[in-house]
Amino acid sequence: MQIQSLLFKILIIVIMLVLFVCVSMSNYSHSIRKTVYRMFQKGTLLVLEYQTSDFDTVESNNFELKYTKNDEDIAICVLKMAEEYLIRAEKLLEFRHKKDKVLLVLFEDEKALNKSFGWSGDKSAVGVYWAGSIRLVSPRAWADEDLEDADTEKIEEIFRRNGPLSHELTHFLIDEMTEGNYPRWLTEGLAQYVEEKITGFTLNEPLFVSEDRVYLFSKLNSDFDNKPDQVMAYWQSFEIVRALIKEFGMEKMDELLDELRRGTKFNQAFERTYNIYFCDYEEKFLQEVTLS
Secondary structure, X not given: OHHHHHHHHHHHHHHHHHHHHHHHOOOOOHHHHHHHHHHHHHHHHHHHHHHOOOOEEEEOOOEEEEEOHHHOOOHHHHHHHHHHHHHHHHXXXXXXXXXXXXXXXXXXXXXXXXXXXXXXXXXXXXXXXXOOEEEEEOHHHHOOOOOOOOOXXXXXXXXXXXXXXXXXXXXXXXXXXXXXXXXXXXXXXXXXXXXXXXXXXXXXXXXXXXXXXXXXXXXXXXXXXXXXXXXXXXXXXXXXXXXXXXXXXXXXXXXXXXXXXXXXXXXXXXXXXXXXXXXXXXHHHHHHHHHO
């Protein structure tokens, strides 16, 4: 056990080093960055597999789901929903997942999910996509209804209506489509776009949208989670994605994602796809949302 623990710590250190290299090598060739990113994903998946080695496992065509005994009765429901949502998300994004099975992990509560990342107690999330895997909190831990004695059908209904699965699946697909080359706000906007189409869920518009409250999109790339107004950050990401799709169509969005997959930097990829500088489109968009 001590040897396993030591190997685990060494693996964590190696992954952190790879992440540092990946972040600091933005000027290197796309092929090198892509190789390093894949190594990082593999390492992260190995760590998660180790952390959940005592979980039960069930598989389908596209997914491997790991879960605890407490969720044994809903595991198949989650797995079936994942297959259904994957098909619908692929259709919306006009992209088909072709790689290995996606690892889903169903944690019994937020504390267990946070622990898998080493997060402090102030973090709150019921679903997270990260480096090739999707981590979910059991609906028993976050649903408003009392599910202590609820049957499987009731739990599935709540999870289908309010769960984060379609959102996180979209993050996975965008990551695969672009091979990790995308701005954070773009994947958040697309995840909300697909989520609305599949489940009907959408964020309410912020009460006040003013020039001094909106964020420049360049500021939403690396520091998205630390913005004080998270509702604004998510809402404007969704709104600009929805505006682009409404004005130019999903075909153009797929062209943009394809440019990113080739390793093109975002601003250049946007200009090639839409024949307009992103800074100009951003300025026009922010003016419209603050004046509406």
